[in-house]
Amino acid sequence: MWWRSAAAAGALAARTASATLFLNAEADLRAGYGSGAGGDAEFHALGVSARKVFADGRGDRLILFAQAEAVHTFEKILLHQAYAEYKGPMGRWNLAAGRVPLPWGLQTSWSPDRMLFTSPYTGIRAPFSDNGILWRGVVGDWDYGLSLTQGYGMERIEAFPGPGNLTGRVGHTFGLEGNLVAGLSFATGTATVGEEGHGMGDVAAERREAFALDLTWYEGRGVYRIEGGVRQAHEHWLATLFGTADYALLPRLTLQGAAHGYESHHGGSVLRVYGGVAIPWKRFTLRGGYEYEKADVGSHRVVVQLHGLLSVVR
Amino acid sequence: MSGATAWWFSCMVCCLLFGSVAARAQEVYICVWRNPERTMTRLFPDARDYRTVTVPISPEALRRIEKRAGAAMLPGQREQFQYFEMLDREGAVIGYTHAMTQKGAFGAIEMVFGKSREHRVSGLYIQRQRERDKRFREPDFLARFDGLTIGGADAFADPLGEKGDAGTRAVTLGVRKALIAFDELVLKPVAQPPRE
Numbered sequence: 001m002w003w004r005s006a007a008a009a010g011a012l013a014a015r016t017a018s019a020t021l022f023l024n025a026e027a028d029l030r031a032g033y034g035s036g037a038g039g040d041a042e043f044h045a046l047g048v049s050a051r052k053v054f055a056d057g058r059g060d061r062l063i064l065f066a067q068a069e070a071v072h073t074f075e076k077i078l079l080h081q082a083y084a085e086y087k088g089p090m091g092r093w094n095l096a097a098g099r100v101p102l103p104w105g106l107q108t109s110w111s112p113d114r115m116l117f118t119s120p121y122t123g124i125r126a127p128f129s130d131n132g133i134l135w136r137g138v139v140g141d142w143d144y145g146l147s148l149t150q151g152y153g154m155e156r157i158e159a160f161p162g163p164g165n166l167t168g169r170v171g172h173t174f175g176l177e178g179n180l181v182a183g184l185s186f187a188t189g190t191a192t193v194g195e196e197g198h199g200m201g202d203v204a205a206e207r208r209e210a211f212a213l214d215l216t217w218y219e220g221r222g223v224y225r226i227e228g229g230v231r232q233a234h235e236h237w238l239a240t241l242f243g244t245a246d247y248a249l250l251p252r253l254t255l256q257g258a259a260h261g262y263e264s265h266h267g268g269s270v271l272r273v274y275g276g277v278a279i280p281w282k283r284f285t286l287r288g289g290y291e292y293e294k295a296d297v298g299s300h301r302v303v304v305q306l307h308g309l310l311s312v313v314r
Numbered sequence: 315m316s317g318a319t320a321w322w323f324s325c326m327v328c329c330l331l332f333g334s335v336a337a338r339a340q341e342v343y344i345c346v347w348r349n350p351e352r353t354m355t356r357l358f359p360d361a362r363d364y365r366t367v368t369v370p371i372s373p374e375a376l377r378r379i380e381k382r383a384g385a386a387m388l389p390g391q392r393e394q395f396q397y398f399e400m401l402d403r404e405g406a407v408i409g410y411t412h413a414m415t416q417k418g419a420f421g422a423i424e425m426v427f428g429k430s431r432e433h434r435v436s437g438l439y440i441q442r443q444r445e446r447d448k449r450f451r452e453p454d455f456l457a458r459f460d461g462l463t464i465g466g467a468d469a470f471a472d473p474l475g476e477k478g479d480a481g482t483r484a485v486t487l488g489v490r491k492a493l494i495a496f497d498e499l500v501l502k503p504v505a506q507p508p509r510e
Binding site: 018020053055057058059060089090091092109138140141143173176177178218220221248251311312313314 | 348349350351352353354355361362363364365366367368390393394396401405419420421439440441442444446451
């Protein structure tokens with residue numbers, strides 16, 4: 001279904017007046033050592049995203065966006081997003097179709113994918129994107145998003161239309177500089193996510209309702225993010241609480257910390273804490289850190305990363 | 315997708331990363347503007363919509379811009395100049411929005427300002443910064459940029475003079491660069507169309 005949407009968007013694009021292309025490419029190289037797993041080194045991810053904006057006589061109108069990456073030393077290619085979006089006046093409403101990002105929590109404007117701590121969305125099976133339609137926009141200090149999707153997330157499409165998933169978020173930005181952002185999210189339906197994230201590990205579909213509250217605070221040299229929520233799956237309500245902090249101690253040294261605790265649908269709870277640093281080096285960022293995880297048994301992991309990001313506009 | 319496809323995909327990404335001219339930059343100063351429509355609405359409450367405009371910068375234009383600004387354009391800003399046309403219901407331009415990044419003492423300072431149809435600055439907001447000294451964020455400092463014209467940009471200096479700091483100088487330089495770049499890349503080519 002989303003291929004047809006993309007073709008229609010392409011036909012519409014041919015009629016528009018002007019266009020701007022935003023291109024991003026990134027490389028994520030990692031080496032680490034973990035208790036039990038030993039040492040390893042890999043191209044963790046090589047990713048690219050492209051955003052083409054077409055304008056008509058009254059403004060930017062059509063946006064085509066795609067994002068993909070090759071992971072774990074080229075083991076497979078993962079398609080994160082691929083959609084066409086029709087933009088309404090001043091972005092008050094926008095309608096997208098394809099593999100769209102889900103309006104959920106912190107990941108509406110932030111991604112943990114390049115951070116060295118385990119993503120808070122992995123263990124709680126919260127998908128990043130799914131196939132369907134997304135309605136979103138910004139009205140004054142408020143922003144909103146509502147998506148109706150198949151429920152397969154970024155996994156293989158088994159059938160049409162699919163089990164279904166409804167996700168929504170409403171957010172508010174406070175202050176003249178927008179230094180505090182708060183959001184309330186909900187989801188009902190089916191989420192299909194690999195236990196280790198997108199396309200990796202044991203993949204399972206989970207029927208659930210979920211709610212979350214997220215806060216992002218930009219204060220001086222620090223950025224602080226918190227997301228807490230509950231989800232009802234397998235007839236149980238399971239809680240999750242995540243927080244992360246970035247603080248620029250020096251112009252070229254940022255301290256990073258994160259902590260995540262959640263109740264597992266397997267029973268019991270998982271706690272992870274992370275501490276590390278980030279250092280810009282030429283066009284790259286060097287990161288290094290230590291993560292401790294306490295589930296049934298405790299485990300330790302030390303990892304270093306070389307991350308490169310290139311952005312061009314045409 | 316197959317392993318071979320993954321290899322080709324990875325090679326393409328590597329070529330983009332390490333083969334591009336832009337990739338030879340030390341650090342890249344591109345303004346990653348969060349929630350742009352919110353700021354645009356504050357600057358232009360009467361705007362119906364906006365259009366993204368990207369203008370390539372030739373080496374000759376880059377030299378003229380840097381000479382007039384008295385400073386080099388930062389990596390990520392040397393090849394393309396981007397701004398936004400603010401439009402009314404009929405699609406006519408009622409003003410412009412500029413998002414600029416300039417190097418402060420503690421990393422990048424990201425700023426957004428509006429410009430009227432007569433090319434006068436009308437509103438300046440700080441988007442993102444990590445500076446210790448906060449004077450450049452104060453409303454009375456930011457208000458000193460209101461009314462600044464393109465004609466006055468070349469000579470426009472830090473409003474705080476010797477009492478300024480890295481943050482106030484960075485904001486001043488960022489606004490000055492944007493105005494001069496707009497003059498060199500948009501206004502002058504319109505005033506002097508190329509001979510056919």
